[in-house]
Every structure is written in structure tokens, then in C-alpha cells.
Amino acid sequence: MRRRFGVAERTTAAAEGDVVVLLIGMRINHFWAVYYWLPVLASMPRMLRELGRRPGSGLLSHVLLTASPRTYYVVQYWESKEKLYAYAHAPGTVHHRAWTFVNGKERAGRVRGHVGLWHEAYVVPQGNYEAIYADMPAFGLAAAHGQVPLEKRGRRAKDRFAYRPEGSARPEGAEKTAPSAVADGA
Numbered sequence: 001m002r003r004r005f006g007v008a009e010r011t012t013a014a015a016e017g018d019v020v021v022l023l024i025g026m027r028i029n030h031f032w033a034v035y036y037w038l039p040v041l042a043s044m045p046r047m048l049r050e051l052g053r054r055p056g057s058g059l060l061s062h063v064l065l066t067a068s069p070r071t072y073y074v075v076q077y078w079e080s081k082e083k084l085y086a087y088a089h090a091p092g093t094v095h096h097r098a099w100t101f102v103n104g105k106e107r108a109g110r111v112r113g114h115v116g117l118w119h120e121a122y123v124v125p126q127g128n129y130e131a132i133y134a135d136m137p138a139f140g141l142a143a144a145h146g147q148v149p150l151e152k153r154g155r156r157a158k159d160r161f162a163y164r165p166e167g168s169a170r171p172e173g174a175e176k177t178a179p180s181a182v183a184d185g186a
Helices: 034-052 081-089 094-107 141-145 157-162
Strands: 010-013 019-028 059-066 071-078 115-124 147-149
Touching (some): 019 081, 034 059, 034 071, 034 115, 059 141, 071 081, 071 141, 081 094, 081 115
Antiparallel strands (some): 010 147, 019 071, 059 071
């Protein structure tokens, strides 16, 4: 079970291997065009609930955010890009119905200008990410992969970037560090 309150120590994400991150969101261009943007806004929580009911879907964790009264987005952490693609293309899902709706409005010339949609997907190779959390419950990457005490991966960012699980290739001169169990469930 994830802790809801702060952890009184410095921790880091227990991620090993590549990390898959999807940023997806919308921007309300015309507030008065509720008929156009409200279905888009409502579809994301439905997708997240659907994914939550399907543990094998590959979604590890997510964070809902707002950048302004007009802009809403979700940071999602996925098990693999293949599972992300599988959900994106699966017929009969909330995502498929939402895109059918948006594409139908677009073909009819009735979406342009009212609501903006965007996404960015990243596959971050091992050794190209690091994280630190001070007095925080599992959040972001740590919520997706669990968290471990900072000392398990290194107190300095360069040490955490250099961390490799036992048995994987390590940069020359990097100290061998055993992987640890996930301290907080993911």
C-alpha cells in the first residue's frame, strides 16, 4: 500500500531499465464552447479508470495536473512503449471511442479552434534519468516504480545516473550496487 503522508527521509525512484513517460493534455481555446471541450475533458478520467481496472494494461502510475484554467494534462508512467501503443490502438476502449468522437467532429469541421489536444511520449534509457524526493510520499517516477532510500542509489545526482542494477552493464569505474526491494508499493 502506498504511503499517503511524507516519508521522513530522502528517497529516490526504484526504477530499473528504460522508463516510458506519456504527457497528454488539452487546452480550452474557447470557454463558451462547452459542448466541444467538456467531452474531451471528461474522457481522460474515464480512460484512467478503465486502465486502473486492467492491471495488465501497462499503466504504472499517473498524475493529473493543470497548467492554467485552460490547460489540463496527465503525466503517465508506462511499463513499456509496446503496452502504451497497444492501449492507444485497442478497439472498444474509452480511448478508441474518444478518438472516434474527436475525428468525427474534425471531419465535420466542427472541432478546429475550440479545443487543443496534445501528447508527448518519451522512452528514457537507463542511465538518463534520476530522481530525488525529500520528505515526500511516492510521487511521479517513484509512484510508478517504488522508492528506495537515497543511499541505495547514491546521494549525488551523478551517482544515481550511473546506477545499474546487478547484472546489467555499468559504466567503467561505477561501483557495483545491489538492487533493493521496493519500499513503497507501486
